[in-house]
Amino acid sequence: MNWIAAMDAGRSINGIDFSGAQDAGNKIWIAKGVLNGEILLVSECYRVRDLDDLGKGIDDCLPGMVNLVRPETNAAFGFDFPFGLPVENLLHCF
Numbered sequence: 001m002n003w004i005a006a007m008d009a010g011r012s013i014n015g016i017d018f019s020g021a022q023d024a025g026n027k028i029w030i031a032k033g034v035l036n037g038e039i040l041l042v043s044e045c046y047r048v049r050d051l052d053d054l055g056k057g058i059d060d061c062l063p064g065m066v067n068l069v070r071p072e073t074n075a076a077f078g079f080d081f082p083f084g085l086p087v088e089n090l091l092h093c094f
Helices: 003-007 048-053 058-069
Strands: 012-017 029-036 039-047 075-080
Touching: 029 048, 039 048, 048 058
Parallel strands: 012 075
Antiparallel strands: 012 029, 029 039
């Protein structure tokens, strides 16, 4: 089975453009989509602060992102992390 067939079997494809800034809620974007044949249809695009009315601070956003990703057992996620992301920002969430 090729990757397109695997993804077309009901899986969502998600992208997260990450920011470690103090006002990360304004700068982290989430895109959700599904494959239609070989075409990716983006169904949603929003800031992480819009998840359950999270604040804009990095400490508010990280748990919200974990809560978004953790239950999705039939989805693919791609993260775009900046090279300068301090590891301490992620360790306490997992």
